[in-house]
Amino acid sequence: MPNPATPERTAAVLVGVDLGAPNFDHDLEELGLLAETAGMQPVARLTCRRQAPDAALFVGSGKAEEIRALAETEGATEVLFDQALSPVQQRNLERAIGLPVNDRTLLILEIFAQRARSHEGKLQVELARLQYLSTRLVRRWSHLERQQGGIGGRGGPGETQIELDRRMIGDAIKRTKDRLVKVKRQRQTQRRQRERRETFNISLVGYTNAGKSTLFNALVKARAYAADQLFATLDTTTRQLYLGDGQGGGRSVSLSDTVGFIRDLPHGLVEAFEATLQEAADADLLLHVVDAANPHHLEQIDEVQRVLHEIGAAEVPQLLVFNKLDGLEPGRRPHVLKDSMALDGRELTRVFVSARTGEGLPLLRAELAARVPAAAHEDLSLSQAEGAPAPIGHNHGSHPREANE
Known part of the structure; x- marks a missing residue:
């Protein structure tokens, strides 16, 4: 019997491909937890074994058809893969299955985007999402690949929409990296302060x-x-x-x-x-x-x-x-x-x-x-704010030797 998701949660089919890795999760337990953490509801799980990924569909055409039928039977509206998919594989799978197809990488990125609270954390997640998105333009914006000649912010003469999108994302990545460089400099200053203490x-x-x-x-x-x-x-x-x-x-x-x-x-x-x-x-x-x-x-x-x-x-x-x-x-x-x-x-x-x-x-x-070496100081401020950049420093003496019992 189908296990339909609640109205506010996306019903997803989980797919895992055993490529011979020693720690393959046959029950897709961790992928299921990731999906639930991201607000989805797994309604079916499917695993298969291959010696190597199919270049076009990752799982091959026969298995892609099986996934499509399973998703239809279970009322799923999305398919999640436990492995990373290339942009071409992702696009081809969506065409074959007729549903949005995403991979473990995007799932983790979405969870991080939901959970980041500090300014630095949000910047870090945004950079990772932009870098991931920049490789997916071939899939997400395929309907915009017609010529969009124009001037100014619309791109140069003959520039395609996908080229414009790629350039805009590239600019956003550069801005985010520049902002993170400032955060890193602040941490280096704090590190020097902690080292002195x-x-x-x-x-x-x-x-x-x-x-x-x-x-x-x-x-x-x-x-x-x-x-x-x-x-x-x-x-x-x-x-x-x-x-x-x-x-x-x-x-x-x-x-x-x-x-x-x-x-x-x-x-x-x-x-x-x-x-x-x-x-x-x-x-x-x-x-x-x-x-x-x-x-x-x-x-x-x-x-x-x-x-x-x-x-x-x-x-x-x-x-x-x-x-x-x-x-x-x-x-x-x-x-x-x-x-x-x-x-x-x-x-x-x-x-x-x-x-x-x-x-x-x-x-x-x-x-x-x-x-803790005797030289360790005890003047760490009690006013350290929750979620603030953590103090970073080195003990100037040798590290305590690992105990061996």
């Missing part, structure tokens, strides 16, 4: 929906938005974390909650969010938050490591925080709340916690306190 900086990183914001709130008693959904927060939030007694006791550090990572994060978004992701690259310590209750958490760890390499944060010391301890079945609970785990050739300390119930948080605080 020798503030110890900790950044939360991890796969989206691993519970970073919930852990952030639990540690600093903040009220950053946290929800059981993908990309609940996009804008960096920074607070002062007082570590209490211990080797680093009586000292405050800077704790930043950053945007979550996800499989196949569009490269344009990584580039556009360079200023925000720089939080991780310039941190003295990364708290790599993992959803311990997720059966695919090892693949998610690998994806986070891949993005960290891409943004130049691979060498920053890490502390693994396996969150959602309360979601583990009794037979899967660890015997101890602190051990070690090999990752990328390093032996990293791992702490199990539940940000929701507070279990393991005292142990995590003690571990953080032991890693």
